[in-house]
Amino acid sequence: MFLTTQLAKGVSLHIRQTAQFKTVNFSVKWRTQLTEKGASERTVLSNVLQHSNARFATSAAYRSYLDDLFGTVLYFDTTKRGEEHTVLMNAETVNDNYLAHDSVLNEVIGLLHDAIFKPNFEHNVFIKAIVEREKEMVIQRIQSIFDDKSRFAQKRIMEILRPNHPASISANGTIDAIKAISPESLTAAYEDMLNQDAIDIYVVGDIDVEQMTAKIKEALPFIDREVKKTERNQEVPENIKGYTKETQEMKQGKLHIGYQTPVVFGDEDFHKMQIFNGIFGGYAHSKIFMNVRERESLAYYASSSYAAQYGLLFVVSGIEPAKEAKAREVIAEQLVALQNGEITDLELAQTKAMLINQLKEALDSARGQIEIFDQYKELKDPFTLEKWSARWQAVTKEDVQQMAQQMKLEATYFLCGKED
Amino acid sequence: MKTIEFKQLDETLYYKQLANGLDVYILPKKGFSKTFVTFTTKYGSIDRTFAPLGETEPITVPDGIAHFLEHKMFEKEDGDVFQKFSEVGAQANAYTSFTRTAYLFSATDHLYKSTETLLNFVQEPYFTEETVNKEKGIIGQEITMYDDTPDWRLYFGAIENMYHQHPVKIDIAGTIESIDGITAEHLYTCYNTFYHPSNMLLFVIGAVDPVEMMTFIEEDQNKKQFPEPTEITRLFDEEPTTVAIKERVLHMDVQKPKVYVGLKAKETSLSGEQMLKHELAVQIGLECLFGRAAQFYTDIYENGLIDESYAYDFSLEKGYGFALIGSDTEKPEQLVQAIKDKLKEATQSNLFTQDDVERIKRKKIGFFLRALNSIEFIANQFTRYEFNDMNLFDVVPALEQLTVADVTEAFKTIQGEDQQTVFTVLPVSERAAQ
Numbered sequence: 022m023f024l025t026t027q028l029a030k031g032v033s034l035h036i037r038q039t040a041q042f043k044t045v046n047f048s049v050k051w052r053t054q055l056t057e058k059g060a061s062e063r064t065v066l067s068n069v070l071q072h073s074n075a076r077f078a079t080s081a082a083y084r085s086y087l088d089d090l091f092g093t094v095l096y097f098d099t100t101k102r103g104e105e106h107t108v109l110m111n112a113e114t115v116n117d118n119y120l121a122h123d124s125v126l127n128e129v130i131g132l133l134h135d136a137i138f139k140p141n142f143e144h145n146v147f148i149k150a151i152v153e154r155e156k157e158m159v160i161q162r163i164q165s166i167f168d169d170k171s172r173f174a175q176k177r178i179m180e181i182l183r184p185n186h187p188a189s190i191s192a193n194g195t196i197d198a199i200k201a202i203s204p205e206s207l208t209a210a211y212e213d214m215l216n217q218d219a220i221d222i223y224v225v226g227d228i229d230v231e232q233m234t235a236k237i238k239e240a241l242p243f244i245d246r247e248v249k250k251t252e253r254n255q256e257v258p259e260n261i262k263g264y265t266k267e268t269q270e271m272k273q274g275k276l277h278i279g280y281q282t283p284v285v286f287g288d289e290d291f292h293k294m295q296i297f298n299g300i301f302g303g304y305a306h307s308k309i310f311m312n313v314r315e316r317e318s319l320a321y322y323a324s325s326s327y328a329a330q331y332g333l334l335f336v337v338s339g340i341e342p343a344k345e346a347k348a349r350e351v352i353a354e355q356l357v358a359l360q361n362g363e364i365t366d367l368e369l370a371q372t373k374a375m376l377i378n379q380l381k382e383a384l385d386s387a388r389g390q391i392e393i394f395d396q397y398k399e400l401k402d403p404f405t406l407e408k409w410s411a412r413w414q415a416v417t418k419e420d421v422q423q424m425a426q427q428m429k430l431e432a433t434y435f436l437c438g439k440e441d
Numbered sequence: 442m443k444t445i446e447f448k449q450l451d452e453t454l455y456y457k458q459l460a461n462g463l464d465v466y467i468l469p470k471k472g473f474s475k476t477f478v479t480f481t482t483k484y485g486s487i488d489r490t491f492a493p494l495g496e497t498e499p500i501t502v503p504d505g506i507a508h509f510l511e512h513k514m515f516e517k518e519d520g521d522v523f524q525k526f527s528e529v530g531a532q533a534n535a536y537t538s539f540t541r542t543a544y545l546f547s548a549t550d551h552l553y554k555s556t557e558t559l560l561n562f563v564q565e566p567y568f569t570e571e572t573v574n575k576e577k578g579i580i581g582q583e584i585t586m587y588d589d590t591p592d593w594r595l596y597f598g599a600i601e602n603m604y605h606q607h608p609v610k611i612d613i614a615g616t617i618e619s620i621d622g623i624t625a626e627h628l629y630t631c632y633n634t635f636y637h638p639s640n641m642l643l644f645v646i647g648a649v650d651p652v653e654m655m656t657f658i659e660e661d662q663n664k665k666q667f668p669e670p671t672e673i674t675r676l677f678d679e680e681p682t683t684v685a686i687k688e689r690v691l692h693m694d695v696q697k698p699k700v701y702v703g704l705k706a707k708e709t710s711l712s713g714e715q716m717l718k719h720e721l722a723v724q725i726g727l728e729c730l731f732g733r734a735a736q737f738y739t740d741i742y743e744n745g746l747i748d749e750s751y752a753y754d755f756s757l758e759k760g761y762g763f764a765l766i767g768s769d770t771e772k773p774e775q776l777v778q779a780i781k782d783k784l785k786e787a788t789q790s791n792l793f794t795q796d797d798v799e800r801i802k803r804k805k806i807g808f809f810l811r812a813l814n815s816i817e818f819i820a821n822q823f824t825r826y827e828f829n830d831m832n833l834f835d836v837v838p839a840l841e842q843l844t845v846a847d848v849t850e851a852f853k854t855i856q857g858e859d860q861q862t863v864f865t866v867l868p869v870s871e872r873a874a875q
Contacts, residue, residue, distance in 0.1 A: 041472030042814045043450075080742070084734040088800045092807030115810045119450065154742070161748040165769060167696045168591050270694035270869050273585040305523040305533075315521060318578030321586060339586050367528070374530030374550075381549040382475045382532075385647075386814065 023223070023394050024230060028238055030245035032220040036230050037390060043119050045126060045226030046387040047112040047133060049241070050395065051218040054251045055106040055187045060099065061159075061194025062210035063108050065202055067097035068155035069147055070110075070211075075139040086132075090125045091115045095136060101192040102396070103286070103330035104251045108214060110136065113387075116227055126228075127236075134240040140211065146204040147211070160196050170436060171337065174275040178335070178434040181262050182279045188331040219248040221395065225387040257281060257332065262432035274342035274437035278352065279335055280428045286329035287400050290424065292412045297424035298327040299372035301359060302336055306371045308355040313338055319348050334428065342437040349433065359425035364418045377410045442655050447834045450813065454834070455651040459662050462639025462670045466823065467651040470816060476647035477547045478556055479820045480563050483642075483828050484635035485540040486613040487760070492674040494634045499676050502631060503622045504608075505580070505615015508537040509573075510628050512580060514544065514563060516572050522562045531555040539609050540758050541828065543821070552649065553657055560643075560661050566632045568625040577620055584614050591695050591866050598864035599703040599765055602686040606678040609761045638662065639670035642824050646816045677760055682707045683859040690865045699750075699866040700773040702780045706755075706762030708854040713830040717839050720757050722851030723764070725805070725843065727753050729797045730783055731766055737783050746776040755855075759829065764855050773865050784856050793848045802840050809836050 023035040053059060077083035087093050093114040100107045114129045141148060166172050179189040220243055224233055262279075284294045302309035302325025313323035323338035340348045383389035384406070397404035445454040455467040486508065490501045514535070515522045526533040531548035533555075544563050548555045587593045597612055604610040614620075645654055684705050711719055731737055731753045741747050751768035770776045786792065812818045819833065826833045 039472060043810050044814060079739065081734050081736070081739050084732075085800060088734060088804035090803075090807070091810070092804035094811070113811060115807050119810050154745070157745065158749055161697075161769065164696045165748075165750065168769075170589050271589045273582065273589050304527060305521075306527040311521075314579055318575050319582075321579050321583035339582055341582065341585070367524075371524070371527035371530075375527055375532070378475075378530035378532065378549050382547060385473050385475050385816075 022390065026234060028222070028241070029243050031218075031248040032222070032243045032246070034222045034224070034234060034237055035394065036223075036228075036233060037225045038228060038230050039225065040227045041385075042116070042226055042387050044113050044115055044387070045129075045224065045228060046391065047110075047129075048223040048391050049110045049133070049137070050221045050223075051108040051214050052105050052220075052251075053214070053218050054249070055101050055104055055190055057190055057195050058198050059210075060101070060106050060190060060192055061198035062202055062207060063106060063214065064099045064159050064193045065152065065156050065199060066207055066211055066214065067099055067108055068158055069151055069207065070136060070140065071095075071097045072151055072155060073141040074135050075141055076135045078141055090128055090132075091120065091123070093125065093129055093132075095132065099192045101187070101190070104187045104253055106192060108218075111388075118227065130236050130240050137215070137241065142208075146208040149204050152202065152204050152207055156199050156202055159193060160199055163191065163193050163196055163199075170269070170271060170273070170275055171339070174277045174434060174436040175335070175337070177265075177267065177436070178277040178279050178432060181265055181432050181434060182333065183258070183331065188328070188333065216244060217246055219246075223391045223395070225390055257283070261430070264433045264435075266435045266437070268437060268439045271436075271438050273339045274345055274435060276338045276340055276345060276348055277335060277434045277436075278337075278349070278430070279333055279432045279434075281431050282332050282334055282424070282427055282429075284329075284424070284427070285332045290420075291329060292409070293416050293420045293424050294327060294329065295376060296369070296372050296413060296416045297359070297421050298325055298334060299376060300364060300368050300421060301325045301334075301355065301425070303327075304372065304375050306368065306375075308358060308368075309336060309338075309352060312355060313348060313351050317347070317351055319344055319351065345435060345437075356425060356428060359422065360428075362418060362422040364421055369416075369418060369421070373413050373416070376413050380406060380409060442652070449837070450810075450834065452813070452834070455655060457655055457659070459638070459659055461662055461665075461667045462637070463662060464642045464827070465655060465658055466642070466644045466827075467649060467654055468644075468646040468819065469649050469651055470647050473647045473816065475547050475549045475816070476552050476645065476649050477545065477816045477820050478559060478646075479543050479545040479644045479824060480559055481541050481543040481642050481644070481824045481828075482636050483540065483640050484542050484631070485538050486611060487539050487608040487677075488635065488675055489608050489611070490676040491634060493630045494637075494668070494671065499674065500630075502627055503615065504611050504619040505613070506623055506627060506631055507542055508614045509576065509580060509620055509623050510631055511535050511537045511542050511544075512576055513568055513573065513628060514566065516576075517562065517565070517567050522558065525558045526555060529554055533559075537613055539613065539761075541824065543824065545820070547647075547817075549648075556645075556654075556657065557661060560658070563636070564665060566629065566636070568628045570625050573623060573625050573628065577623075580614060580620055581617050584612075584617055584620075587612070587614065591693050591699060594691060594693065595699045595701055595767070595864060595866050596765070598689060598691055598866070599701040599862060600763065602689055602862040602864050603684045603703050603705040603763055604761070605681055605685040607680045607761050608677075634673060637670055638667055640673060642827055644820045644823055646820050680761070682857075684862040686862060688863045690867055692867050692869050692871070695866060695868050697769055697771055697868065698773045698871075699767065699769050700776060701765050701767035701864050702777055703862040703864065704764040704766075704784075704855040705860040705862070706757060706764070706855050707857070707860065709757065709760050709762045712759065714835070714839070716757070716829055717826075717831045717835060718843065718847065719851050719854075720755070721805070721836070721839055722843055722847045723755050723757070723855060725798060725801045726793060726848045726852035727755055727764055727766075728801045729793050729848070730787060731780075732801070734800070737779070741776065741779055744775070746770055746772050746779060773867075777863050781861065784861070785858075787852065788856055791849055793845050793852070795845055798843070798845050798848055802843060805840055806837055809840075
């Protein structure tokens with residue numbers, strides 16, 4: 022679906038021409054090994070680059086210009102995947118065809134250049150006042166997780182399961198590492214990112230591929246770089262973490278259960294694990310939803326999710342604290358049922374249909390096309406919808422049972438109100 | 442069947458009102474593999490006092506009933522409707538707002554089968570005391586989840602402050618106590634009153650053949666029996682234009698304070714083109730004063746009064762409306778003062794410039810064109826506009842015609858001092874300190 026060309030060593034451009042959308046989407050992704058220090062620096066860097074640049078030295082001037090370009094969206098963000106940290110710059114602008122008298126596409130491509138290559142420097146480093154303010158912004162973003170009890174509970178179980186491991190390092194970094202950032206260290210991180218990272222550039226829209234390739238080449242003149250392969254932390258901890266209960270002032274209990282599986286993203290059995298997760302707790306027809314919510318009325322939400330990059334699977338549910346034991350018992354029963362091969366034809370068919378449908382739906386947005394291609398492009402076998410559908414279709418009850426039998430309960434975390 | 446073309450946007454909309462009164466709209470989208478179908482009734486949490494179908498005496502039903510009804514629509518004698526959608530890989534969902542209840546699904550295959558499932562499950566109610574009581578535990582946990590969500594409490598706290606009477610101040614899901622009183626009979630009463638096809642709208646968008654789909658829907662509806670459509674009588678108490686409570690604080694287990702300044706809308710009687718124009722003008726006014734390109738934003742950002750949660754918004758429906766401006770902040774009093782000062786300044790001199798208004802109009806046109814990539818956005822918004830006699834696709838022409846004078850006039854309806862309220866969520870630790 023994407024046409025890939027190499028712009029420089031370690032720098033790839035992926036273009037997709039389609040008339041499906043009324044906008045043109047750009048995405049630039051910088052990737053490197055995930056560490057707390059690196060994530061912290063690069064998150065503050067994302068904020069600082071989004072604040073202003075040499076051409077638009079104040080945030081207000083920058084925002085006004087974007088507004089004038091028919092509300093062109095341009096933002097930086099950070100994410101992680103497995104052992105990798107990603108800085109991304111996404112931009113989206115209206116396709117000129119839909120504007121009566123205006124043309125904005127060339128302006129936007131020019132802006133991509135300025136946003137990346139023309140930072141707002143003073144004496145060759147980022148401006149201290151902006152760096153300090155944006156450090157504070159990121160620190161507040163990290164702290165705000167505390168206010169969202171589900172996210173907080175998920176963060177806690179990750180820390181319990183995989184301390185000092187990419188799985189528990191936030192893509193935003195840590196408060197301590199952010200505090201240590203100076204304009205000089207941030208500038209060094211910027212140069213490192215620009216010149217050392219693996220880079221993927223995406224363009225999706227109703228554009229001329231040849232013209233766009235030439236324009237991007239000119240606007241984003243990244244130099245050759247030696248891309249280091251990120252190292253995968255294969256170690257799976259042997260010890261079982263057991264049970265942790267913590268309290269805050271709140272009413273609902275947040276039950277988070279972590280399991281480990283030997284199957285990780287890209288493995289031979291990866292697609293079987295996706296089916297297993299769907300039947301276990303991935304959908305409204307799943308065993309967990311049907312039993313915890315529909316049969317026992319214990320919860321409003323109850324589901325499982327498969328963190329394939331780390332070989333972990335989580336069950337989460339919001340319950341009345343007094344019914345914790347019952348909820349854990351019902352969840353445990355569902356896994357036992359799967360381990361015993363209690364899987365109906367209907368459950369299997371529903372899960373396959375849902376996975377295929379979800380994938381097709383995701384491909385209906387430009388962002389979805391970029392993210393799916395980006396995720397699957399590292400696999401040996403190039404991604405196509407047909408191939409993945411066929412793989413899911415071939416999964417049998419025995420496969421699912423086998424996946425269930427490999428699951429190991431590793432930790433249970435319960436966040437609830439203080440008993441007084 | 443009528444066709445309505447929007448040339449500049451390259452979209453064609455198909456419309457028909459069926460014999461039973463149901464409005465059906467179909468919008469084919471090229472290049473999409475999914476289809477999204479919404480079936481919406483003009484019935485939400487604010488419709489709590491009304492004359493039931495065939496009666497003249499109004500009744501008041503327990504709070505949270507529209508939402509409760511939405512949950513119970515999915516359960517039938519032969520099991521859960523989600524199962525039927527999953528069988529063909531369709532994703533079904535539903536939501537209840539202040540003014541609407543929507544049932545929807547998206548699918549990339551077996552479109553007609555899922556459309557039939559949708560029409561059937563929404564048009565064949567099945568409630569028993571047993572299933573109603575079973576749902577109370579589930580919705581009880583949903584309510585508890587929202588009770589623990591500081592941003593939700595902040596939002597509702599601000600609305601509660603603004604309204605004396607209007608049921609918009611009551612949480613959509615009700616309370617654990619109020620839903621306890623709900624019976625199967627209540628549900629039938631509400632269903633029969635508000636789920637008549639003439640009070641509903643069906644919207645189909647995406648990979649769809651409009652002629653074939655319209656025929657399919659019409660045949661389905663012709664097979665079913667419905668009573669004659671009647672006018673629904675909803676009752677609302679008189680609502681003053683001033684706020685009910687000027688200021689209130691709630692303590693929760695949060696890291697730092699959260700605050701909203703609420704501005705209660707005076708003009709809530711408009712509909713159609715006038716409403717569209719008014720709503721857009723107020724939004725532009727808010728953005729002129731409080732947007733990220735405004736001097737105000739630069740000041741509060743540099744003074745450390747806000748973080749990335751800073752937001753402002755304007756909501757308007759028939760009978761109520763409000764703007765909210767706020768952020769998580771270590772300095773809630775200072776932020777509130779800055780917002781109030783800016784509002785005061787706006788009453789004394791005209792802060793809306795030609796340049797700002799034109800810039801924001803361009804931004805909003807761009808936002809709208811971007812949003813047209815999302816079939817979910819179109820389906821949900823189209824229905825909301827239609828229920829207020831507006832047309833979603835009139836947004837661009839309406840924006841193009843707006844002037845500075847329109848913005849100034851519209852903004853006057855939300856800027857009075859007695860229309861302002863403040864709601865703050867403070868960390869529990871600050872309760873001990875006070």
